[in-house]
Amino acid sequence: MTLAWTLFGLCLVVVACIGCVVPVLPGPILAFLGILCYLPTPHAPSTATLATFALLTALATLLDYVVPAIGAKKFSCSRWGVFGCAAGTVAGLFFLPIGLVAGPFLGAFCGELIAGRKILQAAKGGLGAFLGFVAGTLIKLVVCFAMLGWAVFHL
Numbered sequence: 614m615t616l617a618w619t620l621f622g623l624c625l626v627v628v629a630c631i632g633c634v635v636p637v638l639p640g641p642i643l644a645f646l647g648i649l650c651y652l653p654t655p656h657a658p659s660t661a662t663l664a665t666f667a668l669l670t671a672l673a674t675l676l677d678y679v680v681p682a683i684g685a686k687k688f689s690c691s692r693w694g695v696f697g698c699a700a701g702t703v704a705g706l707f708f709l710p711i712g713l714v715a716g717p718f719l720g721a722f723c724g725e726l727i728a729g730r731k732i733l734q735a736a737k738g739g740l741g742a743f744l745g746f747v748a749g750t751l752i753k754l755v756v757c758f759a760m761l762g763w764a765v766f767h768l
């Protein structure tokens with residue numbers, strides 16, 4: 614049974630790493646659940662490890678929503694641009710792998726055009742939203758790969 618919990622936990626953490634790029638899956642939360650699967654095994658994480666991973670999970674989840682908005686605001690992006698970035702991210706899933714990169718930018722760009730911005734302003738807003746999206750994704754990846762490293766080390 615220990616092996617089953619360990620493998621299930623490891624699978625959750627691996628899926629979580631994928632979830633950092635695929636917006637439908639909550640990457641850091643799945644990774645933390647994977648770490649929790651180690652509790653009934655001899656490789657159970659310490660209380661300090663659990664607290665650290667819980668804090669990182671909460672922080673990464675919060676920043677995933679805040680960082681794209683900050684990036685958009687820094688580049689004077691409108692609400693339409695931020696909404697377009699989110700919609701472009703989801704639409705980009707249907708055009709893997711290039712859609713994951715181009716979707717957020719194109720969505721924000723179109724959103725800015727809908728908001729009445731000129732092409733150059735729309736491109737600037739789209740770039741800001743895209744950079745915020747990338748920064749949020751990188752934060753989630755760092756947290757998930759830290760948990761993946763812990764999980765693999767404790768196999």
